[in-house]
Amino acid sequence: MSALPQHQPQFRVMSYEDLIAICRIEPTIYSHPWTYGNFKDSLDSGYSAWVMEMSGEIVGYALIMMVLDEAHLLNISVSQHYQGQGLGRALLAHMIAVSRRRLATNMFLEVRASNTKAIGLYEAMGFCEMGIRRHYYPTRQGREDAVLMGVAL
Structure with missing residues (x-):
């Protein structure tokens, strides 16, 4: 596990003006990225x-x-250049805190079954596997299962 970088990350609400920068990051980390739309x-x-x-x-x-x-x-995404520095954990912790402030009692997510690093992070943050969504994600050769995970807040 990596420590956070020397400078602490700052969090703010996403704006429409952020979407161009976000859409530059998205295809560098996903085979099937979200679109601007x-x-x-x-x-x-x-x-x-x-x-x-x-x-x-x-x-x-x-x-x-x-x-x-x-x-x-x-x-939930961290730019490839900044991965492995504890920022994914910090971002997830922030989103859990946001969800608690919005009075959520549970948080759920899907993650590619092959994404063992993300699954490890989610488990370290208290998420448990709740099921499998068969053929949920597109791949270059077909479809991949998603692991449904959840945590009580």
Whole structure:
């Protein structure tokens, strides 16, 4: 496990102006990235969307959809250059805190079954596997299962 970088990350609410920078990061870390339209639709829908900055540069972002008292983590991402520095953990902790402030009692997410690093992070943060969503994610050769995970807040 890596320590946080010397400068602490700053968190702020995502704006429409952030989407160009976010859409530069997204395809560098995902084979099937969210589009500008996906992010815009999420903001239009009022989802809780945040960016993480280091020295004024967006290095991560996350979005939560609230449904009653449940938070569904839709996307959590850290720029490839900043991965392995504890920033994913910091961003997830921030989103958990945001969800608690919004009175969520549980948080749920899906993660690619092959993404063992992310699964390890989620487990370290108290998430448990709740099931498998068969053929949930697209791949270059077909579909991949998602692990459904959740944590009580």
